[in-house]
Amino acid sequence: MYVLVPSRNNFILILILAYPMNHLE
Structure with a gap:
């Protein structure tokens, strides 16, 4: 995963x- 940057x-x-x-299920 990647770092979640506080951006919309x-x-x-x-x-x-x-x-x-x-x-999906």
């Missing part, structure tokens, strides 16, 4: 990447 771009990117991973 990273936060949105994490949401976009994490959403499908959490809803």
